[in-house]
Amino acid sequence: MSVPLLEVTNLGKRFGGFVALDGIDLSVGRGERVGLIGPNGSGKSTLVNCICGTLANDSGTVRFDGELIDRLKTHERTRRGIARSFQLPRPFASLTVAENLKVPMLYTVDARAGTRLSAAELEARGADLLRLVGLADKAAQRPRDLTQVEMRKLELARAMAAEPQLLIADESMAGLSQVEVADIVALLIKLNERGVTIIMIEHIMRAVMRFSQRLVVLVSGAKIADGAPEEIIRDPDVERAYLGQ
Amino acid sequence: MRSSVFFLICVAVAAGVFGAARFIGNDYVFFAGYVVLQFIVLAQAWNILGGYTGYVNFGSAAFFALGAYTSVFFHKSYPLPIPLLMALGGIVSGLAGLGMGYLALRLRGAFFAIATLAFAVVLQTLVVNWNYLGGARGAYVIRPESVWLIGNYVHYLFFLMLALAVLSITTARTIERSRLGYGFATIRDDELAAEACGVPTLRLKLIATTLSGAFMGMAGAPFPYYIGYVQPAAAFGLDYAVNSIAMPMIGGTTTWIGPLVGAILVAGLQQWATVTISSELGLLVVGLLLVGFVIVAPSGIVGLVRNYLSSPSPPPRVARKSEPADAP
Numbered sequence: 416m417s418v419p420l421l422e423v424t425n426l427g428k429r430f431g432g433f434v435a436l437d438g439i440d441l442s443v444g445r446g447e448r449v450g451l452i453g454p455n456g457s458g459k460s461t462l463v464n465c466i467c468g469t470l471a472n473d474s475g476t477v478r479f480d481g482e483l484i485d486r487l488k489t490h491e492r493t494r495r496g497i498a499r500s501f502q503l504p505r506p507f508a509s510l511t512v513a514e515n516l517k518v519p520m521l522y523t524v525d526a527r528a529g530t531r532l533s534a535a536e537l538e539a540r541g542a543d544l545l546r547l548v549g550l551a552d553k554a555a556q557r558p559r560d561l562t563q564v565e566m567r568k569l570e571l572a573r574a575m576a577a578e579p580q581l582l583i584a585d586e587s588m589a590g591l592s593q594v595e596v597a598d599i600v601a602l603l604i605k606l607n608e609r610g611v612t613i614i615m616i617e618h619i620m621r622a623v624m625r626f627s628q629r630l631v632v633l634v635s636g637a638k639i640a641d642g643a644p645e646e647i648i649r650d651p652d653v654e655r656a657y658l659g660q
Numbered sequence: 661m662r663s664s665v666f667f668l669i670c671v672a673v674a675a676g677v678f679g680a681a682r683f684i685g686n687d688y689v690f691f692a693g694y695v696v697l698q699f700i701v702l703a704q705a706w707n708i709l710g711g712y713t714g715y716v717n718f719g720s721a722a723f724f725a726l727g728a729y730t731s732v733f734f735h736k737s738y739p740l741p742i743p744l745l746m747a748l749g750g751i752v753s754g755l756a757g758l759g760m761g762y763l764a765l766r767l768r769g770a771f772f773a774i775a776t777l778a779f780a781v782v783l784q785t786l787v788v789n790w791n792y793l794g795g796a797r798g799a800y801v802i803r804p805e806s807v808w809l810i811g812n813y814v815h816y817l818f819f820l821m822l823a824l825a826v827l828s829i830t831t832a833r834t835i836e837r838s839r840l841g842y843g844f845a846t847i848r849d850d851e852l853a854a855e856a857c858g859v860p861t862l863r864l865k866l867i868a869t870t871l872s873g874a875f876m877g878m879a880g881a882p883f884p885y886y887i888g889y890v891q892p893a894a895a896f897g898l899d900y901a902v903n904s905i906a907m908p909m910i911g912g913t914t915t916w917i918g919p920l921v922g923a924i925l926v927a928g929l930q931q932w933a934t935v936t937i938s939s940e941l942g943l944l945v946v947g948l949l950l951v952g953f954v955i956v957a958p959s960g961i962v963g964l965v966r967n968y969l970s971s972p973s974p975p976p977r978v979a980r981k982s983e984p985a986d987a988p
Contacts, residue, residue: 510849519858521843522843
């Protein structure tokens with residue numbers, strides 16, 4: 416049996432007396448498209464932060480590609496192959512769109528390979544990603560000149576520039592129109608077809624159902640369901656969590 | 661432009677400046693010029709940390725004084741040539757920067773700034789109570805009258821500070837266009853996103869504090885020889901802390917040109933005010949300029965010029981219907 420790409424075991428995280436994550440188990444295989452859902456405050460972002468290293472877990476373990484990564488810093492986890500996009504876009508405001516993509520290439524791809532990409536290679540890879548997300552004509556612009564959906568695309572392109580094995584898209588579609596949501600879902604599927612495993616955290620159920628091959632549901636810091644999307648949405652526990660008794 | 665070419669251009673400009681100062685033949689040019697050059701180095705050094713990474717350092721005077729007192733220490737224990745003292749001052753202050761960074765860089769914003777200020781106070785207290793360095797009384801450093809090849813010793817100090825200014829400008833420009841510069845910019849813009857992109861933020865910030873501290877220490881090392889008498893109140897003076905922040909902010913913090921322009925403008929004005937009106941007016945000039953720039957041009961002179969150059973030109977004037985097309 417092959418080793419899962421990401422394996423979270425009995426993960427716990429508290430903020431003072433508040434239990435944000437209560438013994439979460441999660442296993443994600445290579446090439447999978449996993450949807451992570453749950454009401455506000457259910458611990459989705461905390462789980463992502465613990466996986467990415469932004470927060471340190473209090474208990475349990477996180478394994479990536481078979482290796483324990485609990486003690487690694489965020490940038491070291493990125494170099495191992497975990498990339499994320501943020502709920503609210505966090506572009507580097509003083510850099511151009513193309514330069515935003517250059518940063519993960521310089522600090523992750525280079526560090527991983529132990530060599531330096533040439534200026535031409537950096538430019539070519541950046542241009543390829545910008546074409547993929549439809550921002551090719553915005554390369555020289557500053558992030559402040561982008562629209563909301565373009566900003567989300569930049570966020571995803573920047574995460575992809577690190578050439579990750581696992582991409583965690585944290586509410587990449589919040590506040591977007593239906594057309595823009597469809598656009599981002601199509602983009603995420605396209606990225607998955609390039610061989611990247613994706614965990615998508617989202618509230619927009621239409622997008623989640625379209626994207627996910629598997630659905631994981633968190634409620635109050637605990638996992639209450641994990642399985643095929645069609646089965647999960649009919650699960651009485653999930654219905655109760657979303658709609659109440 | 662390649663860094664080596666830029667360095668050679670800087671060397672040529674510096675040679676021109678030195679030649680022109682010698683040609684004028686007035687010693688005051690060297691005294692005043694030394695101060696302006698010293699502030700160019702301090703402004704570039706402050707900007708490496710404060711401008712490039714966004715961590716505001718209020719403790720510049722401490723690093724400067726550490727360089728100065730390293731010279732005093734060696735002057736009393738084992739006299740060495742000034743270029744060597746500058747290197748030693750740089751090493752000592754660089755290590756202090758590394759240590760301060762390691763302790764304080766987990767703080768951000770105002771908390772980091774206060775920590776740097778506290779560092780300066782602690783260091784000053786240490787020097788005041790260290791008799792070997794002259795304590796609160798201060799220490800005399802009698803400089804030689806002349807030096808081989810250049811002659812007048814103040815000309816020699818001016819020459820050394822000019823060389824250090826070239827080194828600091830070239831270093832700042834090289835950083836700005838390098839992988840390190842991109843890393844620094846991401847720390848300034850968004851540290852969390854920088855880490856998520858693989859940028860080792862703590863390591864880069866430590867590089868910035870070390871480099872910044874080292875240049876400040878190197879700028880401070882010749883100070884006892886320039887002034888002849890060094891005391892804690894002078895070496896840890898408020899004007900070093902204020903000037904090294906104000907100059908890059910007035911010139912613009914995101915590029916090496918900003919601190920250069922700011923230092924020449926502000927230090928030049930201070931020297932002019934000292935000679936024509938009063939030496940007490942120096943800090944007032946800085947204060948007024950800083951307040952003015954914060955209100956009118958928060959991104960400094962360089963930002964102001966960039967905005968002007970990048971603003972679209974006004975559309976061609978279209979004649980009104982009532983106006984004949986060929987009206988003047």
